[in-house]
Amino acid sequence: MTAKSKIRIATTSLAGCFGCHMSFLDMDERLVALLEQVELNRSPFTDIKQCGPCDIGLIEGGVCNAENVHVLRDFRAHCTILIAVGACAINGGVPAMRNYFDLQDCLQEVYLNGTGVTNPQIPSDIELPLLLDKVYPVSEVVPIDYFLPGCPPSADEFLQILEPLLTGHKPELPKSHVHYD
Amino acid sequence: MAMQAKPNTISIDGQEIAFTAGQTIMDAALAAKIYIPHLCHYPGLRPSGNCRLCVVEISNRSTAACITPAVTGQEIRNNTPELNAIRKTITQMLFVEGNHICPSCEKTGNCKLQAMGYYLGMLDDHFPQFYQRREMDASHAGILLDRSRCILCDLCVRASREVDEKNVFAIAGRGTDAHLIVNSSTGKLGDSTIAVTDLAANICPVGAILIKEQGYQVPIGQRIYDLHTIRETALQENVTKEHHEK
Structure with a gap:
């Protein structure tokens, strides 16, 4: 008899700060029990670069450049359930504060005219993903199944959304756990 | 047919509460410690009815509770899933x-x-x-x-x-x-x-x-x-x- 196959989870950080990933790790010893049921696929935790077929994808961060769009679409194509995690994924968050300015003005301020800039030039290496005009919430690029707000969501809140999904149930975050900061 | 309502009472989600002449539905609700969600209302300031969060239903009509006078016999729906x-x-x-x-x-x-x-x-x-x-x-x-x-x-x-x-x-x-x-x-x-x-x-x-x-x-x-x-x-x-x- 073969062992029950594990639930596959992939995670990524787009235009985020990895704070949501750090908060995920705050599960501490509960990660051991989780990993008995779960196998991590593409994720900064595994360093696997290509997303395979997965049951659940966790997306941290908004969409600020062409690579973010590519990764997000790849996750949507490979993950049965896609969860937007944290303020940036849900509404753009702090990176979206650049949306109050023209992109060209941002680049000029940072790379040409800003205080302390030496060797002023706007980076144009072909390896660098092109910036989008604005930072977008992930739900404006692909359909999202669940939202886990917070900056970041706590480890408890990660478990509250993951545990029902592991047993095929619909997660419901208690209202007392909803926070946007 | 509904029973004849007592004078100067309204009901909110089936709970009968008293009001005094001139009170809005919001005033009467707050006095009875019933919460009708609101953002643009603040007791003591003239209501302006612009945020629409306090919209309640009376029969088939929707109305903002903060600017609608309480009238005897109103049967108001407030805390409903819809x-x-x-x-x-x-x-x-x-x-x-x-x-x-x-x-x-x-x-x-x-x-x-x-x-x-x-x-x-x-x-x-x-x-x-x-x-x-x-x-x-x-x-x-x-x-x-x-x-x-x-x-x-x-x-x-x-x-x-x-x-x-x-x-x-x-x-x-x-x-x-x-x-x-x-x-x-x-x-x-x-x-x-x-x-x-x-x-x-x-x-x-x-x-x-x-x-x-x-x-x-x-x-x-x-x-x-x-x-x-x-x-x-x-x-x-x-x-x-x-x-x-x-």
């Missing part, structure tokens, strides 16, 4: 219309818009973000005006006129062009007569009007709506006598 779903949609529309980046806002945890989202179980904004560019005014030494977060509730407008008796604020423009303006020769807050102690400077339900240099006196996690629901705080609110006598 109305709360509509209220959540209204809250989401308020979020996407402005720039509400909670993690970067000094008001986080003390913000009523945020607290309304919590109360209604709002997990996402649903609608595409407007990301509007709105003017910030830091000209006043003690008060910051960030129009990005303004929800046009006009509480500051009414507080300034009715309580502070200064008429510092008004709403100009219509539709998505509507915005808060300041009554001073330059249009800047620093040139207006507003003072840090004015009700208008302190009544903003969101982070649009902030008192400077006190944003992080209370740490995040220990603020009003980290500890209480908006339902709990709304039932305590009133413009204090002190403000009226000032």
